[in-house]
Amino acid sequence: QVQLVESGGGLVQAGGSLRLSCAASGLRFRGYTMGWFRQAPGKEREFVAAFSSSGNTYYADSVKGRFTMSRENGKNTVYLQMNNLKPEDTAVYYCAAVYGLGPFVREHQYDYWGQGTPVTVSS
Numbered sequence: 018q019v020q021l022v023e024s025g026g027g028l029v030q031a032g033g034s035l036r037l038s039c040a041a042s043g044l045r046f047r048g049y050t051m052g053w054f055r056q057a058p059g060k061e062r063e064f065v066a067a068f069s070s071s072g073n074t075y076y077a078d079s080v081k082g083r084f085t086m087s088r089e090n091g092k093n094t095v096y097l098q099m100n101n102l103k104p105e106d107t108a109v110y111y112c113a114a115v116y117g118l119g120p121f122v123r124e125h126q127y128d129y130w131g132q133g134t135p136v137t138v139s140s
Contacts, residue, residue, distance in 0.1 A: 019044045021113070023038065023110065023132065023133060027135075031102060031138055032102065033138070034100045035102065036096055037097040039095045039096075040094050041094070044129070048116055050121050051114050052121060052122075053111070054113060055108035055110045057107060064077050064124070065084065067086070067119060071118045073119070075119075075120050079105075080099075084100070085097075104138045107137050109136070111130055111131055111132075116128070
C-alpha cells in the first residue's frame with residue numbers, strides 16, 4: 018500500500034521560509050516522479066513543482082526562484098524548500114507520486130496523493 022506523508026507546514030510571516038517533507042512508502046521510489054501541488058481556499062488545486070525519476074525538476078512560474086524541490090532516494094523522501102514566502106502562497110500543500118520519467122505537471126497524471134500539510138503566510 019502506497020503512503021505519502023507530508024510534514025513541515027505551519028504559520029510564517031511574509032518573507033520567511035519553510036521546508037516541507039514528504040515521506041513515501043510502499044513503492045519503488047527511484048522509479049517515481051514526485052510532485053508538489055497546492056490548493057488555496059476557494060481555488061482549484063494547482064501544480065507547484067516536480068522532481069522526475071531521471072533527475073529533472075519543473076516549477077510553476079509563480080514559485081520559480083523562490084521554491085526548490087529536492088529528493089533523497091535513500092530515504093524515500095522529497096522536500097520543498099520555500100523561501101521568500103508571500104501571502105498568496107497560503108494553501109494546503111500536497112505531495113503526489115506517479116511512476117515514470119515525466120514530465121508530469123498536471124494533477125490528473127498522478128496516481129498517489131498525501132493528505133496535505135497546511136501553510137499559512139501572514140502579511
